[in-house]
Amino acid sequence: xxxxxxxxxxxxxxxxxxxxxxxxxxxxxxxxxxxxxxxxxxxxxxxxxxxxxxxxxxxxxxxxxxxxxxxxxxxxxxxxxxxxxxxxxxxxxxxxxxxxxxxxxxxxxxxxxxxxxxxxxxxxxxxxxxxxxxxxxxxxxxxxxxxxxxxxxxxxxxxxxxxxxxxxxxxxxxxxxxxxxxxxxxxxxxxxxxxxxxxxxxxxxxxxxxxxxxxxxxxxxxxxxxxxxxxxxxxxxxxxxxxxxxxxxxxxxxxxxxxxxxxxxxxxxxxxxxxxxxxxxxxxxxxxxxxxxxxxxxxxxxxxxxxxxxxxxxxxxxxxxxxxxxxxxxxxxxxxxxxxxxxxxxxxxxxxxxxxxxxxxxxxxxxxxxxxxxxxxxxxxxxxxxxxxxxxxxxxxxxxxxxxxxxxxxxxxxxxxxxxxxxxxxxxxxxxxxxxxxxxxxxxxxxxxxxxxxxxxxxxxxxxxxxxxxxxxxxxxxxxxxxxxxxxxxxxxxxxxxxxxxxxxxxxxxxxxxxxxxxxxxxxxxxxxxxxxxxxxxxxxxxxxxxxxxxxxxxxxxxxxxxxxxxxxxxxxxxxxxxxxxxxxxxxxxxxxxxxxxxxxxxxxxxxxxx
Numbered sequence: 001x002x003x004x005x006x007x008x009x010x011x012x013x014x015x016x017x018x019x020x021x022x023x024x025x026x027x028x029x030x031x032x033x034x035x036x037x038x039x040x041x042x043x044x045x046x047x048x049x050x051x052x053x054x055x056x057x058x059x060x061x062x063x064x065x066x067x068x069x070x071x072x073x074x075x076x077x078x079x080x081x082x083x084x085x086x087x088x089x090x091x092x093x094x095x096x097x098x099x100x101x102x103x104x105x106x107x108x109x110x111x112x113x114x115x116x117x118x119x120x121x122x123x124x125x126x127x128x129x130x131x132x133x134x135x136x137x138x139x140x141x142x143x144x145x146x147x148x149x150x151x152x153x154x155x156x157x158x159x160x161x162x163x164x165x166x167x168x169x170x171x172x173x174x175x176x177x178x179x180x181x182x183x184x185x186x187x188x189x190x191x192x193x194x195x196x197x198x199x200x201x202x203x204x205x206x207x208x209x210x211x212x213x214x215x216x217x218x219x220x221x222x223x224x225x226x227x228x229x230x231x232x233x234x235x236x237x238x239x240x241x242x243x244x245x246x247x248x249x250x251x252x253x254x255x256x257x258x259x260x261x262x263x264x265x266x267x268x269x270x271x272x273x274x275x276x277x278x279x280x281x282x283x284x285x286x287x288x289x290x291x292x293x294x295x296x297x298x299x300x301x302x303x304x305x306x307x308x309x310x311x312x313x314x315x316x317x318x319x320x321x322x323x324x325x326x327x328x329x330x331x332x333x334x335x336x337x338x339x340x341x342x343x344x345x346x347x348x349x350x351x352x353x354x355x356x357x358x359x360x361x362x363x364x365x366x367x368x369x370x371x372x373x374x375x376x377x378x379x380x381x382x383x384x385x386x387x388x389x390x391x392x393x394x395x396x397x398x399x400x401x402x403x404x405x406x407x408x409x410x411x412x413x414x415x416x417x418x419x420x421x422x423x424x425x426x427x428x429x430x431x432x433x434x435x436x437x438x439x440x441x442x443x444x445x446x447x448x449x450x451x452x453x454x455x456x457x458x459x460x461x462x463x464x465x466x467x468x469x470x471x472x473x474x475x476x477x478x479x480x481x482x483x484x485x486x487x488x489x490x491x492x493x494x495x496x497x498x499x500x501x502x503x504x505x506x507x508x509x510x511x512x513x514x515x516x517x518x519x520x521x522x523x524x525x526x527x528x529x530x531x532x533x534x535x536x537x538x539x540x541x542x543x544x545x546x547x548x549x550x551x552x553x554x555x556x557x558x559x560x561x562x563x564x565x566x567x568x569x570x571x572x573x574x575x576x577x578x579x580x581x582x583x584x585x586x587x588x589x590x591x592x593x594x595x596x597x598x599x600x601x602x603x604x605x606x607x608x609x610x611x
Contacts, residue, residue: 013032031076043066048131063107065200108251132146136162210261232330233330237370238360316341317570317590319395320342322400334580344399353376359509362499364518366520391421401425409457416458441477442468451486452485482536492521518574526549554575566606
């Protein structure tokens with residue numbers, strides 16, 4: 001069940017077939033020719049791809065489990081079963097032969113093979129039939145029993161060769177009228193002498209499977225579903241609670257040993273757990289320019305994109321933002337991360353944090369609302385484990401430091417001071433934690449106090465202070481941290497936002513509010529960067545500090561806007577979930593633009609939009 005870290009494909013695929021097999025259920029087949037040797041065996045049962053129609057009106061790709069694969073020569077064909085339930089899947093299900101779909105994968109782990117000469121129990125519920133049916137195809141014929149549960153009709157069963165096939169439907173349209181508990185219970189498990197159980201389906205069904213397998217003493221492996229942004233293990237938006245702590249569904253999963261999963265209690269989930277009682281749970285869904293700063297009139301040679309911030313030189317101004325890029329290595333299988341100017345680590349706290357409970361991601365029309373809650377392994381673990389891997393990369397490593405008290409910030413900084421990390425980014429602006437975080441970044445005095453403490457604890461490390469757009473007066477905060485010793489500023493962090501689940505009539509997030517990022521915040525971020533740079537420009541040159549801009553940057557044009565507004569560099573975050581290599585395109589786009597306009601260096605275009 002190890003993750004497939006050695007082979008990930010990020011490419012465009014052609015739709016070869018898209019057929020509705022029953023109302024709301026589609027079979028989508030795509031084909032592509034990978035740039036690396038690739039066989040059917042490279043896609044293992046239980047894995048998934050991140051899919052997104054091209055063009056698309058949605059921000060995020062959708063995680064779709066593999067149903068079947070076929071390789072003909074160098075062409076790989078993959079078939080998915082898709083439940084049409086939202087804008088992203090509606091786009092995919094509306095595809096026609098010849099249309100284009102972007103894909104990342106194969107991702108996640110797989111179902112472990114059963115012991116030879118044993119009988120397995122395989123269970124699929126609804127659209128969860130796809131990965132377990134694909135897994136069943138890899139097993140010897142008649143070495144398993146298969147239970148398929150649907151609301152109505154059936155699908156995905158054409159290629160099964162079970163010893164016994166049991167189909168249930170809520171409406172009685174196929175097989176036995178009822179649900180899984182009507183046909184599978186503790187006595188049935190014991191009587192059949194199954195060696196192992198595999199299942200994928202709605203969470204209440206999986207909770208029931210976990211319960212009866214526990215009662216029967218039979219191991220089970222359950223394929224989970226949760227909301228995802230990156231699919232690469234970087235954003236921590238898809239964590240699943242387990243007895244071993246939070247696990248990333250896209251990386252440590254989606255297949256987990258049933259005994260470690262933490263489901264709501266049967267009563268909370270609405271599950272009756274008798275030996276044959278019907279499961280009554282319902283399925284859970286998921287300006288004018290300064291003439292002196294105009295572009296030169298002569299054509300430029302290859303432009304210089306390097307930038308120096310607080311004595312640290314970056315090869316180019318494009319930096320991976322904290323919280324969206326893991327520790328740099330997560331995306332290394334998709335593109336050359338060494339081309340980036342810098343990489344900010346996940347937000348780090350002195351002690352490990354498990355992050356926020358409940359839903360952590362909500363897609364909006366122009367971005368993502370996230371409530372990750374600074375989940376991280378703690379600074380000592382980072383120093384021992386993640387930091388060496390980051391330092392081995394070519395981009396400048398930036399440790400993003402957070403905390404809950406001034407003392408915890410300072411102690412974390414003291415630990416980082418003794419390492420080779422080149423820079424620290426002080427996070428006083430995260431809206432997703434109840435203690436510390438944004439609380440320190442709202443008022444100038446509190447922000448200055450943390451800045452002074454961290455600067456004193458790590459005097460040799462250039463300090464970037466990350467500002468909150470939620471501060472009543474961001475200029476006052478910027479000036480306070482500058483006076484307290486900040487060497488640079490980065491802004492903006494996410495904007496405090498709210499989402500409401502209209503079906504439940506309750507806020508989506510356990511903390512009520514969470515942080516909005518993505519294209520929707522770009523104009524706001526650009527305005528704040530502009531204002532802070534304008535404030536700095538009014539100071540004597542010796543007292544100015546550089547500003548790094550971030551917030552909704554997706555394209556080279558976005559990056560150019562921030563640089564023309566005065567930003568020394570830019571950070572890119574949410575956009576990597578849509579297009580993992582977007583930062584490479586930003587670098588290449590800036591290079592081409594500067595050559596076309598005759599800019600020899602970033603300095604020649606930086607701040608030209610300032611009045």
